[in-house]
Amino acid sequence: QSALTQPASVSGSPGESITISCTGTSSDIGNYKYVSWYQQHPGRAPKLLISDVTKRPSGISNRFSGSKSGNTASLTISGLQAEDEADYFCSSYTTTTTFLVFGGGTKLTVL
């Protein structure tokens, strides 16, 4: 069982927007601005989409955006495209028995 909670799946049609949530606690997301989001296609290494809650690395489309409210972080993908179909997972700095915690991942299906 992952430390951060994500929905198992979400879906949307091309052109639509979807939001994936990532819920933690005051030991991680709630009190720190170190939330990251990753995209992973089957058989491929994860790709960093968002760091520090809202920052997009160079080369990442502005269709991807991050936010945080309380103990929950969110990834929004606007203008859905077929190639966005992938697994998405979040991570956060934590002050528990480890340093980073991850969500269980969310499978995005583009209808």
Place this chain on the structure above:
Amino acid sequence: QVQLVQSGAEVKTPGASVKVSCKASAYSFSNEYIHWVRQAPGQGFEWMGLVNPSNGATSYAEMFQGRVAMTRDTSTTTFYMDLSSLRPDDTAVYSCARGKIVGGMDVWGQGTTVTVSS
């Protein structure tokens, strides 16, 4: 281009040790931490620890303390993760990833499958 290339798949028996390598290329070796994470079948990622390439300092997740060692060889720009006393539930894909001490990991290795089975 910037990349991390890991060693190949391993099959181990319970109680054995495994050493996974991660060779860094095309970037300044000392500027970014290397994290090690793993993903068991059907599970989310699990952070194992990190190493500071400039001085070799390490930080490990509590659950791996005493069983894991992360090192680096500056002459070959290669990082190593050694996990001992393997159990069947250590079966997972082990990955190295580059990043700040906190914050996102922007370059990942391709992953190394470690299977522990009698």
